[in-house]
Amino acid sequence: MNKIVSLFCGIIFGIGLVISEMINPAKVLGFLNLFGEWDPSLAFVMIGALVVSTPLFHLFKNKEKPIFSSSFSISNKKEIDKKLIIGSILFGAGWGLVGLCPGPAITSIALLNMSSVTFVIAMFVGFYIAKLS
Amino acid sequence: MNIINFTPLSALTGGLLIGLSVILFFILNGRMVGISGIASDFLISKDNRIDNLLFLIGLILGPSIYTFFSGQEIEISISNSLFLLIGGGVLVGFGTRLSSGCTSGHGISGISRFSLRSIIATMTFMIVGILTVLITNIL
Numbered sequence: 523m524n525k526i527v528s529l530f531c532g533i534i535f536g537i538g539l540v541i542s543e544m545i546n547p548a549k550v551l552g553f554l555n556l557f558g559e560w561d562p563s564l565a566f567v568m569i570g571a572l573v574v575s576t577p578l579f580h581l582f583k584n585k586e587k588p589i590f591s592s593s594f595s596i597s598n599k600k601e602i603d604k605k606l607i608i609g610s611i612l613f614g615a616g617w618g619l620v621g622l623c624p625g626p627a628i629t630s631i632a633l634l635n636m637s638s639v640t641f642v643i644a645m646f647v648g649f650y651i652a653k654l655s
Numbered sequence: 656m657n658i659i660n661f662t663p664l665s666a667l668t669g670g671l672l673i674g675l676s677v678i679l680f681f682i683l684n685g686r687m688v689g690i691s692g693i694a695s696d697f698l699i700s701k702d703n704r705i706d707n708l709l710f711l712i713g714l715i716l717g718p719s720i721y722t723f724f725s726g727q728e729i730e731i732s733i734s735n736s737l738f739l740l741i742g743g744g745v746l747v748g749f750g751t752r753l754s755s756g757c758t759s760g761h762g763i764s765g766i767s768r769f770s771l772r773s774i775i776a777t778m779t780f781m782i783v784g785i786l787t788v789l790i791t792n793i794l
Binding site: 537544545566 | 657658659660661662663665666667668669670671672673674675676677678679680681682683684685686687688690691694695698699705706707709710711712713714715716717718719720721729730731732733734735737739740741742743744745746747748749750751752753754755757758759761762763764765766767768770771772775776777779780781782783784785786787788789791792
């Protein structure tokens with residue numbers, strides 16, 4: 523059953539990225555262009571997502587176990603370390619250069635846009651380099 | 656600052672769907688969504704490989720299902736050189752794994768949990784993203 527959930531959640535997430543236009547790098551760069559011609563729309567993507575996920579997370583987090591799995595698996599990292607900050611800086615730079623982050627990048631493969639496919643391949647190389655280092 | 660192309664309703668609707676996906680994945684499967692984690696684990700780790708693959712396939716099916724039901728074509732615009740596409744992709748892949756999260760993992764799942772790490776990561780990549788666009792526009 524959790525296989526079907528994974529597929530279904532991926533589909534819902536992907537449709538959310540399309541409807542919000544987060545899948546469009548030009549839209550994302552418009553959001554990040556705070557000091558120029560600013561498009562604040564994408565702040566509402568985050569607000570919409572958090573309005574749903576935050577209260578329900580805190581409602582369900584103390585349940586014994588999830589419905590289709592034997593236990594919850596949540597990151598227990600607490601440390602604010604160099605890796606967190608440097609990683610976020612590098613990610614922010616790449617995001618600001620192209621306007622794609624991992625979810626929209628992978629979803630946009632469906633559009634067979636050669637630029638986004640190139641970006642996704644490079645991103646997977648980045649995952650692999652991080653694994654090696 | 657001038658405000659242009661403002662589409663709060665579609666952004667909010669898309670956001671609600673993303674939030675729904677995150678919370679269903681948590682309540683039903685017990686995991687928090689983070690796309691960089693799901694994608695790199697699919698590449699690197701044997702744990703949950705089929706689940707991770709199915710989630711990624713779901714993402715890629717999203718646009719076709721949207722177009723099927725709405726009848727609307729999806730248009731995106733990317734204007735980078737090959738060099739910047741590759742450089743940007745490697746930075747995003749490497750950076751999100753070094754910091755263990757991206758826009759979804761830190762920005763939505765982490766902030767939902769009130770994780771201080773995720774709040775700091777999200778502020779950092781937002782500020783650096785804004786500065787990168789500012790610098791790109793000047794150059």
